[in-house]
Amino acid sequence: MSDLTEPVDRADLVPPHDLGTGDFSLYPIDHAMVAAALEDRTVRVEWDDGHVSRFHFPWLRDNCPCCVHPYTQEQVFELAAAVHEIRPEDVLVSDVGALEVCWSGDGHASRYHPGWLREHCYSEGSRRERLLAPVLWDASTRARPDGFDWGAVVADEEVELAWLSSIRDTGCAVIHGAPLTDDAVGEIAGRIGVLRETNFGRLFDVRVDTDPVSNSNTGLELPPHTDLPTREYQPGLQLLHCLVNDVAGGLSLLVDGYRVAAELRDRSPRFYELLTTHPWDFANRSRTSDYRWRAPMIGVDSDGNWTGVRVGNWLRGPLDAPFDLVEELYEAYRAFEGLSHQARFQIRFRLEPGDCLIFDNRRLLHGRTSLGPGAGRRHLRGCYMDRDELRSRLNMLERRRRTRKVVAGQGP
Amino acid sequence: MSDLTEPVDRADLVPPHDLGTGDFSLYPIDHAMVAAALEDRTVRVEWDDGHVSRFHFPWLRDNCPCCVHPYTQEQVFELAAAVHEIRPEDVLVSDVGALEVCWSGDGHASRYHPGWLREHCYSEGSRRERLLAPVLWDASTRARPDGFDWGAVVADEEVELAWLSSIRDTGCAVIHGAPLTDDAVGEIAGRIGVLRETNFGRLFDVRVDTDPVSNSNTGLELPPHTDLPTREYQPGLQLLHCLVNDVAGGLSLLVDGYRVAAELRDRSPRFYELLTTHPWDFANRSRTSDYRWRAPMIGVDSDGNWTGVRVGNWLRGPLDAPFDLVEELYEAYRAFEGLSHQARFQIRFRLEPGDCLIFDNRRLLHGRTSLGPGAGRRHLRGCYMDRDELRSRLNMLERRRRTRKVVAGQGP
Numbered sequence: 001m002s003d004l005t006e007p008v009d010r011a012d013l014v015p016p017h018d019l020g021t022g023d024f025s026l027y028p029i030d031h032a033m034v035a036a037a038l039e040d041r042t043v044r045v046e047w048d049d050g051h052v053s054r055f056h057f058p059w060l061r062d063n064c065p066c067c068v069h070p071y072t073q074e075q076v077f078e079l080a081a082a083v084h085e086i087r088p089e090d091v092l093v094s095d096v097g098a099l100e101v102c103w104s105g106d107g108h109a110s111r112y113h114p115g116w117l118r119e120h121c122y123s124e125g126s127r128r129e130r131l132l133a134p135v136l137w138d139a140s141t142r143a144r145p146d147g148f149d150w151g152a153v154v155a156d157e158e159v160e161l162a163w164l165s166s167i168r169d170t171g172c173a174v175i176h177g178a179p180l181t182d183d184a185v186g187e188i189a190g191r192i193g194v195l196r197e198t199n200f201g202r203l204f205d206v207r208v209d210t211d212p213v214s215n216s217n218t219g220l221e222l223p224p225h226t227d228l229p230t231r232e233y234q235p236g237l238q239l240l241h242c243l244v245n246d247v248a249g250g251l252s253l254l255v256d257g258y259r260v261a262a263e264l265r266d267r268s269p270r271f272y273e274l275l276t277t278h279p280w281d282f283a284n285r286s287r288t289s290d291y292r293w294r295a296p297m298i299g300v301d302s303d304g305n306w307t308g309v310r311v312g313n314w315l316r317g318p319l320d321a322p323f324d325l326v327e328e329l330y331e332a333y334r335a336f337e338g339l340s341h342q343a344r345f346q347i348r349f350r351l352e353p354g355d356c357l358i359f360d361n362r363r364l365l366h367g368r369t370s371l372g373p374g375a376g377r378r379h380l381r382g383c384y385m386d387r388d389e390l391r392s393r394l395n396m397l398e399r400r401r402r403t404r405k406v407v408a409g410q411g412p
Numbered sequence: 413m414s415d416l417t418e419p420v421d422r423a424d425l426v427p428p429h430d431l432g433t434g435d436f437s438l439y440p441i442d443h444a445m446v447a448a449a450l451e452d453r454t455v456r457v458e459w460d461d462g463h464v465s466r467f468h469f470p471w472l473r474d475n476c477p478c479c480v481h482p483y484t485q486e487q488v489f490e491l492a493a494a495v496h497e498i499r500p501e502d503v504l505v506s507d508v509g510a511l512e513v514c515w516s517g518d519g520h521a522s523r524y525h526p527g528w529l530r531e532h533c534y535s536e537g538s539r540r541e542r543l544l545a546p547v548l549w550d551a552s553t554r555a556r557p558d559g560f561d562w563g564a565v566v567a568d569e570e571v572e573l574a575w576l577s578s579i580r581d582t583g584c585a586v587i588h589g590a591p592l593t594d595d596a597v598g599e600i601a602g603r604i605g606v607l608r609e610t611n612f613g614r615l616f617d618v619r620v621d622t623d624p625v626s627n628s629n630t631g632l633e634l635p636p637h638t639d640l641p642t643r644e645y646q647p648g649l650q651l652l653h654c655l656v657n658d659v660a661g662g663l664s665l666l667v668d669g670y671r672v673a674a675e676l677r678d679r680s681p682r683f684y685e686l687l688t689t690h691p692w693d694f695a696n697r698s699r700t701s702d703y704r705w706r707a708p709m710i711g712v713d714s715d716g717n718w719t720g721v722r723v724g725n726w727l728r729g730p731l732d733a734p735f736d737l738v739e740e741l742y743e744a745y746r747a748f749e750g751l752s753h754q755a756r757f758q759i760r761f762r763l764e765p766g767d768c769l770i771f772d773n774r775r776l777l778h779g780r781t782s783l784g785p786g787a788g789r790r791h792l793r794g795c796y797m798d799r800d801e802l803r804s805r806l807n808m809l810e811r812r813r814r815t816r817k818v819v820a821g822q823g824p
Binding site for chain 2: 015022023041062069072073074075076078081120122124129183195196197199224231277287289292293294295296301302307313315320321322323327330334338387388392394395399408
């Protein structure tokens with residue numbers, strides 16, 4: 001992983017940027033506070049663009065930026081252990097534009113950086129602005145994943161940001177010009193974060209040989225599926241790096257599982273409800289391991305966002321469901337699987353040597369067309385990693401972008 | 413990982429054990445089928461103990477044990493692609509006691525092994541029998557984790573089964589007599605399955621030195637918490653292997669998070685509801701990475717079972733919640749955190765060199781009492797792995813136990 005160490009000592013910055021924020025980030029100040037007032041249960045803050053924030057007392061006390069360990073920035077104040085009532089004595093906007101809160105119980109004073117405070121405002125409007133929705137696609141809106149040159153990614157943080165943002169938003173991207181070495185896929189993954197080793201190893205090979213005299217794997221079509229739906233923690237990202245491809249067919253195939261889920265929700269609300277709430281059984285048959293998991297085929301989190309899909313006909317185990325739901329669950333499954341097999345949801349493209357496809361294995365289904373007639377070799381090398389490795393790397397790149405903005409604004 | 417390869421060729425077994433089951437397991441036959449009848453939408457099977465099973469047509473067709481790849485045992489029949497109506501022409505119990513179904517559309521015949529079929533019956537009673545509930549505990553019902561001798565675990569599969577079952581059911585166990593080497597914790601984990609590498613490495617050290625002249629970590633109490641609640645995939649199992657412990661204090665501390673969750677549910681249903689449905693923000697402050705995640709503190713799956721708890725005061729980020737819920741969420745958090753700090757939920761015990769504590773990091777909170785007065789050293793070496801690695805290993809050991817039972821019943 002390349003080094004993204006925080007480069008700035010806050011003590012050298014012009015106030016209020018010298019204030020701690022309880023983390024390692026700097027925050028540009030796009031708006032100034034013009035007034036602060038103590039209300040019955042909240043502190044009301046008015047900003048120069050007319051926006052109003054209201055922060056509850058326990059939230060402010062919990063996030064006091066000086067009640068952290070000086071080295072780790074981890075909280076040392078334990079709200080659960082607080083003996084005093086959590087209530088300010090007084091609040092004001094300081095000369096340098098920080099919110100100052102003086103607490104009644106222990107007399108502690110907290111100073112909040114205006115950039116940090118605005119960034120964490122939890123008014124309905126601010127929360128809505130921060131939402132990151134996936135960009136759904138199908139064959140009518142996308143022909144292939146966005147492409148990025150490996151040399152440019154390594155040389156330019158803004159290109160790297162665009163590459164990783166594309167994976168986050170569309171679920172996929174292709175690197176061109178990666179080295180044709182056995183370790184390249186691990187190096188690309190390692191730039192993002194930590195690899196996920198599984199029972200298939202740290203790196204794995206997808207090697208198909210159509211030369212009929214060799215004892216090779218088959219060249220049949222692989223229908224769209226997600227890898228390892230059999231695991232409680234289905235791997236989040238899959239990388240497939242093409243080293244050799246001289247077969248006639250063997251196109252890579254991707255389906256946006258969230259797009260298909262949205263289609264099912266619109267066409268068959270009952271089927272959608274069944275697949276988001278009732279677990280299916282997945283099982284990995286093997287002589288040496290026995291991974292099984294039960295989970296809904298379409299995962300939805302407590303915020304109502306999709307968390308992933310689990311699809312793989314040949315990785316299902318015997319369904320263990322309430323008797324009265326079994327037939328309907330099978331109908332729902334057939335409807336969902338049927339949609340994912342429709343060409344209008346599928347994009348097909350050819351990976352050339354040096355290409356590295358990265359995709360969200362919990363959102364996208366992947367597959368392969370048949371290798372076609374004639375001899376030829378196709379060799380991909382792959383690995384897994386988890387999705388929040390990508391989020392962490394993106395957060396770091398965005399942190400550095402903010403740092404550059406704050407430092408540039410410091411003047412001579 | 414030690415080898416647990418399936419040792420038996422089914423073709424050598426007495427019928428019906430020569431029948432395929434669509435997996436690599438053998439199934440003891442504890443009950444025989446006495447009758448099979450075709451109903452309107454199901455096949456009704458009567459067993460010699462009076463139990464009645466009813467299997468829907470698509471379920472039976474989907475689980476036909478011969479429609480699998482001969483080597484991988486993975487399904488090759490695609491229910492979603494079936495063109496015929498899924499309906500039997502005829503059903504019967506064969507001479508060797510198998511269920512035979514002849515399908516009307518394509519004339520295919522399926523033969524189901526009676527042991528497999530009974531094991532997968534989804535009647536309400538059979539489903540209830542298969543449920544595995546965690547064994548909740550507190551300081552009044554448990555003094556310390558169950559203990560197991562490492563030599564016995566390695567020598568005897570039944571001891572290994574007892575060890576892993578204890579971790580599954582109580583959330584913890586201690587190995588005694590592990591080698592005092594740097595790699596031992598990795599070897600113990602590797603016997604179960606694949607290790608989980610994180611940004612803290614593959615193995616990590618918890619080393620505290622109270623000698624005041626050294627530049628060591630502090631010896632303060634560590635309140636109960638789970639590790640890495642900041643990750644989308646919070647690690648499932650944590651191993652802590654004690655290499656040195658000659659401090660006066662430094663007792664290990666465990667809390668059954670599910671027991672505390674049950675207490676909260678009984679005492680404050682509203683707080684329990686809030687903590688199971690509304691996400692909290694967790695953030696790992698670091699100069700080189702930036703992992704954050706939002707999830708409810710108490711996780712519940714679509715079956716209504718607990719999936720884990722996320723607790724760590726100093727690993728929380730600024731709460732991003734609907735304005736009207738913020739105060740109540742803080743009250744709920746304080747109630748949950750307050751319970752976990754009560755001595756009646758905590759067990760404390762001393763790890764000696766050669767002990768290796770393994771616990772479910774998503775169920776149990778762990779901590780440490782202060783190291784106490786005087787000089788001394790304490791060195792633990794740890795690693796993470798995911799919970800379904802343990803399940804897979806348990807499944808393999810249970811598979812082998814079933815195999816032994818079937819083979820023993822074959823007679824001379």
